[in-house]
Amino acid sequence: MTQDDLSIADPKMRAQGVSVFYGEKQAINDVSIDVGTDLVTAFIGPSGCGKSTFLRSLNRMNDTIAGAKVTGTIELDGEDIYAPSMDVVQLRARVGMVFQKPNPFPKSIYDNVAYGSRIHGLASSKADLDGIVERALTRAGLWDEVKDRLTESGTALSGGQQQRLCIARAIAVDPEVILMDEPCSALDPIATAKIEELIHELRGKYAIVIVTHNMQQAARVSQRTAFFHLGTLVEYGKTTDIFTNPKAERTKDYITGRYG
Amino acid sequence: MAVVNEHTVKAFDEDLNRLRGLISEMGGRAEQALIQAMAALSKGDQELAAQVVMGDKKIDALEAEVEQLTVQTIALRAPMADDLREMIAALKIVSVVERIGDYAKNIAKRVALMDQTRSIEAIPVLMSMSSLVAELVHDALDSFAARDAELAVRVTVRDKNVDDFYNSIFRTLVTFMMENPKHITESAHLLFVAKNLERMGDHATNIAEMVYYVVTGERMEERERGETPEGAASAEQEEG
Numbered sequence: 001m002t003q004d005d006l007s008i009a010d011p012k013m014r015a016q017g018v019s020v021f022y023g024e025k026q027a028i029n030d031v032s033i034d035v036g037t038d039l040v041t042a043f044i045g046p047s048g049c050g051k052s053t054f055l056r057s058l059n060r061m062n063d064t065i066a067g068a069k070v071t072g073t074i075e076l077d078g079e080d081i082y083a084p085s086m087d088v089v090q091l092r093a094r095v096g097m098v099f100q101k102p103n104p105f106p107k108s109i110y111d112n113v114a115y116g117s118r119i120h121g122l123a124s125s126k127a128d129l130d131g132i133v134e135r136a137l138t139r140a141g142l143w144d145e146v147k148d149r150l151t152e153s154g155t156a157l158s159g160g161q162q163q164r165l166c167i168a169r170a171i172a173v174d175p176e177v178i179l180m181d182e183p184c185s186a187l188d189p190i191a192t193a194k195i196e197e198l199i200h201e202l203r204g205k206y207a208i209v210i211v212t213h214n215m216q217q218a219a220r221v222s223q224r225t226a227f228f229h230l231g232t233l234v235e236y237g238k239t240t241d242i243f244t245n246p247k248a249e250r251t252k253d254y255i256t257g258r259y260g
Numbered sequence: 261m262a263v264v265n266e267h268t269v270k271a272f273d274e275d276l277n278r279l280r281g282l283i284s285e286m287g288g289r290a291e292q293a294l295i296q297a298m299a300a301l302s303k304g305d306q307e308l309a310a311q312v313v314m315g316d317k318k319i320d321a322l323e324a325e326v327e328q329l330t331v332q333t334i335a336l337r338a339p340m341a342d343d344l345r346e347m348i349a350a351l352k353i354v355s356v357v358e359r360i361g362d363y364a365k366n367i368a369k370r371v372a373l374m375d376q377t378r379s380i381e382a383i384p385v386l387m388s389m390s391s392l393v394a395e396l397v398h399d400a401l402d403s404f405a406a407r408d409a410e411l412a413v414r415v416t417v418r419d420k421n422v423d424d425f426y427n428s429i430f431r432t433l434v435t436f437m438m439e440n441p442k443h444i445t446e447s448a449h450l451l452f453v454a455k456n457l458e459r460m461g462d463h464a465t466n467i468a469e470m471v472y473y474v475v476t477g478e479r480m481e482e483r484e485r486g487e488t489p490e491g492a493a494s495a496e497q498e499e500g
Binding site: 215243244245246251252253255259 | 265266267268269272338339340341342343344345477478
């Protein structure tokens, strides 16, 4: 792997020598990468390259898959997230996730956003909870569109609104990291632009890691880009460098559309 | 040069090949314009000179075509990395080649204004200088076609010899004018011809620098071009 001076002084998350296995099959091979709070990090690569697997290992979503095994270390603020003492539910509140397909709960808009705060006991009163819901919806750029219909079902919203609702739901529990797995692949260009604008707004408040097949999107939203291929991290660098002057031949072939 | 794989979208490669073809044709025409303008000058061939002047229209048209195709390709194919660098280089290279064509046209236009030049001793040196410049233009465009960064570096190094020619011709002509006041007009024209050739050499260097950028992704450093010879800029302070 090629790496310039990309050291992040105080990484929010640090992965070192991470390998992920699904039974016998190795999906990720010895990946080390730091994720900083002030930066949006994009993971790109062809289907099956391991980028989503690696993303899911950052908040132990792979635990839910039988036979999945993670080796190496992944730290959140210096704390090993795979340590036996780690509370996985707590971890996933700190490292939130937004999925490819918007997946609001079949509940009201309000309850969707309030859900996490309720189960984590973050709100002390109804007024407190109202405040959390409004702040999260505002940050997700959805408040003005839904403030008069908070009791309506979240599933009644448009696809783009549903995805911003899911982002609001993730934000509501005050996470430190937000993982996004293809958050715009089911959305039209305008809804996509709104999510991208939102990512830009959220940068600095949360460490954001986004997996995307859309290279233009990676170029638009991220400051760091990691290219994965066949389970290895081929190249990690500044987004501007990766897209104008990639060092590795495989990166170049992929981003210029010469891959396979 | 590195082996370059084809794009998954073949139409992209077709666009790139068309772009390279146009630039190559444009470069060939500019090089020919230079050679013919100098031949017209040395023989006093006004007909050939007129051809060069006319031919410049085609060079200008090719520049416009390359610009249009480049903008289209950027809009439709969203090129990245070396493809993107090639688009930017293509735009800059054609504007430089267009200037080379203009200088050739300018030389050709001077043919009609001179009739006693054949007796001036600077002419053979000017011819040697123009052969070198034509070679540099040729090699710069070859380095673009072949993605050859080393050839590009050699072009910039050899441009120093063009500067030496220019300084030598400058001194020769100034001396000649002092000794032959009757020939000052012709000599002044030849001085402009020499200056045009020197500028063309610089433009060949500009092309080479763009090629280096396309191939390596880095700007060509001053040290890559070798040492600046002593007094290269002494004949004329204004160029800096």
